[in-house]
Amino acid sequence: MVLDCQEKRLGRREVAPAAQWAGSGLDRVRHQALQNRRREGARFGNENGDGYENGNGSGRSGSGSAAGWVRARHLRSSRDTAILSTMGESSAANQPCELCHGTGWMLVSEDGVEMVRRCACAERERRQRLLARAGIPPRYQHCTLEGFRLWHPPDADVDPSLRHAQRAVQKFVDLYPENPKQGLLLMGPVGTGKTHLAVAALQALALDKGVSGRFADFTALVLEIQMTFGSPGPRQEQILEPLVKADLLVLDELGAGKASPWVMDLLYYLVNTRYLERRATIFTTNFTDPTDSSPATFEPLADRVSRRIRSRLFEMCHKIELRGGDFRKFQFSHPQYEKNA
Numbered sequence: 001m002v003l004d005c006q007e008k009r010l011g012r013r014e015v016a017p018a019a020q021w022a023g024s025g026l027d028r029v030r031h032q033a034l035q036n037r038r039r040e041g042a043r044f045g046n047e048n049g050d051g052y053e054n055g056n057g058s059g060r061s062g063s064g065s066a067a068g069w070v071r072a073r074h075l076r077s078s079r080d081t082a083i084l085s086t087m088g089e090s091s092a093a094n095q096p097c098e099l100c101h102g103t104g105w106m107l108v109s110e111d112g113v114e115m116v117r118r119c120a121c122a123e124r125e126r127r128q129r130l131l132a133r134a135g136i137p138p139r140y141q142h143c144t145l146e147g148f149r150l151w152h153p154p155d156a157d158v159d160p161s162l163r164h165a166q167r168a169v170q171k172f173v174d175l176y177p178e179n180p181k182q183g184l185l186l187m188g189p190v191g192t193g194k195t196h197l198a199v200a201a202l203q204a205l206a207l208d209k210g211v212s213g214r215f216a217d218f219t220a221l222v223l224e225i226q227m228t229f230g231s232p233g234p235r236q237e238q239i240l241e242p243l244v245k246a247d248l249l250v251l252d253e254l255g256a257g258k259a260s261p262w263v264m265d266l267l268y269y270l271v272n273t274r275y276l277e278r279r280a281t282i283f284t285t286n287f288t289d290p291t292d293s294s295p296a297t298f299e300p301l302a303d304r305v306s307r308r309i310r311s312r313l314f315e316m317c318h319k320i321e322l323r324g325g326d327f328r329k330f331q332f333s334h335p336q337y338e339k340n341a
């Protein structure tokens, strides 16, 4: 399991003797749990609060009863869990993790020393939150590498470029962050599955490697930036900075919107900063390049995004060409087929 490996990698940083937590939130939690035990023990006639009425766990004498003892244990358990839940990342709201009871931390004992350790469920939930913040449109949220369909039109075989593209994207995910080039440029006609593969990589990296990613549609981004011109609302930095800083950016449909020269300057800033800081970017585009083996059915990419952005793209990205029929067009007349975005 990738997650298990990650746990081991994080192990040294996230495991510490419980004594080192004096004054920390966890220490307060343990103190409060002890106080609760004492209160509940007092309520049921036991100062030690250990659930037993005579303090040594062996008797049933005193003012309490067997039913009271059972109730004390139940209260102690549920209340401690509730307090602990305020400290960490609770797992599914109605089904707390059995290992940490929804706190995100486990108390373990190693060589007689009490330690605290981050529970695997906390990391899993952190990654799910990363993914939720990535801004993937609902239309593409189902996209996974395993779910990429090697579709072909009824009158033709599967184009080998699709299988190659799927493998190349999987390799990019597997090698991350040690990729020879820090980006991918997925080029090809509409409906061949470029966005599907780009989103699949984003999802896999967020869930398997804890990578913070962002999805941005090029046309929407251009419009958003243009709307900042001379009007109140989000400023250019507010729009661009999350995209500049994300570990992984998917910029979809590059060149689809025609940007004015000053917007193009800002887009160059975005692309170039990510290039200089070696952050991974996956671009998809329907536009072709004069060097492509496929016929130039559209305006060349350089004409859509400027020569200097095009030049950066090829420096920072491994180019992947997809060919084949338009799956979305086919799907329109065959709605029983699942989506390949």
Ligand SMILES: [Zn+2]
Pocket: 091, 097, 098, 099, 100, 101, 102, 103, 104, 105, 119, 120, 121, 122
């Ligand atoms: Zn847990």
